[in-house]
Amino acid sequence: MANPLSAFSVLGNHSTIQTLVAAAGNGRFPHALLLEGPRGSGKKTLARYLAAALLCQGENPPCGVCNSCHKAAGDFHPDIVFYGLEESGARSFHIDQIRQLKLSAYVLPNESPYKVFILCGAQNMTVQAQNALLKLVEEPPATCVFLLLCENRQALLPTILSRVQTVQMEPLSSREIENALKERCPQVSPQAIAQAARGAQGWLGAALELLEAGEENIQAKSRQLLVMAARESEFTLAAALTPWEKDRESFLALLETMKEQIGRALTGREENLAEFSPLQLARMADIIEKTTCQAAQNGNLTLLTAVLCSRLKSAVGGG
Ligand SMILES: [Zn+2]
Numbered sequence: 001m002a003n004p005l006s007a008f009s010v011l012g013n014h015s016t017i018q019t020l021v022a023a024a025g026n027g028r029f030p031h032a033l034l035l036e037g038p039r040g041s042g043k044k045t046l047a048r049y050l051a052a053a054l055l056c057q058g059e060n061p062p063c064g065v066c067n068s069c070h071k072a073a074g075d076f077h078p079d080i081v082f083y084g085l086e087e088s089g090a091r092s093f094h095i096d097q098i099r100q101l102k103l104s105a106y107v108l109p110n111e112s113p114y115k116v117f118i119l120c121g122a123q124n125m126t127v128q129a130q131n132a133l134l135k136l137v138e139e140p141p142a143t144c145v146f147l148l149l150c151e152n153r154q155a156l157l158p159t160i161l162s163r164v165q166t167v168q169m170e171p172l173s174s175r176e177i178e179n180a181l182k183e184r185c186p187q188v189s190p191q192a193i194a195q196a197a198r199g200a201q202g203w204l205g206a207a208l209e210l211l212e213a214g215e216e217n218i219q220a221k222s223r224q225l226l227v228m229a230a231r232e233s234e235f236t237l238a239a240a241l242t243p244w245e246k247d248r249e250s251f252l253a254l255l256e257t258m259k260e261q262i263g264r265a266l267t268g269r270e271e272n273l274a275e276f277s278p279l280q281l282a283r284m285a286d287i288i289e290k291t292t293c294q295a296a297q298n299g300n301l302t303l304l305t306a307v308l309c310s311r312l313k314s315a316v317g318g319g
Contacts, residue, residue, distance in 0.1 A: 037169025171202025
């Protein structure tokens with residue numbers, strides 16, 4: 001059974017989280033909290049976790065199973081309100097949104113003791129927006145909690161900063177990131193995971209973005225190579241496959257991607273391969289399957305990539 005808490009799984013910041021969750025339990029949670037950290041550092045994940053803990057009706061908040069946690073995990077809790085989700089440009093978080101927030105802040109919570117307002121990208125607030133927010137954090141309604149998520153606190157007015165308690169997001173070790181990635185993306189090769197973990201500088205969200213970019217990259221490469229089989233010489237195709245002679249896992253991942261794309265092409269869902277006939281596609285799928293078996297059994301990679309080229313060329317040659 002899936003762990004009901006996995007929707008809120010947070011890594012790092014252990015002692016801060018403990019302190020804040022305890023504060024939530026005895027009614028001493030700060031009225032305004034600033035979570036500061038770079039993009040991909042887990043600010044939003046932590047904010048959702050804290051909001052769930054604050055509104056949880058169970059024994060060990062966030063229990064993950066009570067009605068309130070269920071709604072928080074699904075992002076449809078009426079007393080957890082997000083602002084600034086779509087904004088990304090500098091100073092694109094306008095006063096209108098704070099005015100809206102203000103109206104909502106003075107209305108009692110729907111079903112919980114508190115209303116939690118999560119302000120994403122707080123560094124993008126205009127000065128007017130910050131001034132409007134200031135009045136609210138100076139004298140907040142007793143039922144309101146504000147969580148400001150910010151990449152750089154210097155972007156906020158000193159008057160705001162003096163009213164909020166700051167939590168710095170703590171980076172994770174490469175090992176922690178690797179383990180988290182393995183658990184979340186079991187289908188990804190260990191090499192790709194290690195590479196993403198190294199490039200992420202301690203931030204899990206950044207590592208996931210790197211993995212996704214790598215996945216898009218392999219999709220594009222695979223398509224390109226398959227199309228090359230029809231349009232280019234065997235020599236050019238072999239040259240394009242050279243990078244895969246060195247790393248078995250990557251080569252297997254490439255073959256897997258090719259197989260998936262051919263499968264989609266056979267059911268008309270892969271436009272880029274529309275130039276191949278069903279017979280050609282079936283032959284190519286067969287060749288890739290054979291090559292996969294040989295690569296998985298430690299076949300020589302230089303030889304296998306060369307054989308793959310010539311087999312693909314002959315598969316598309318015969319119409
Ligand atoms: Zn709960």
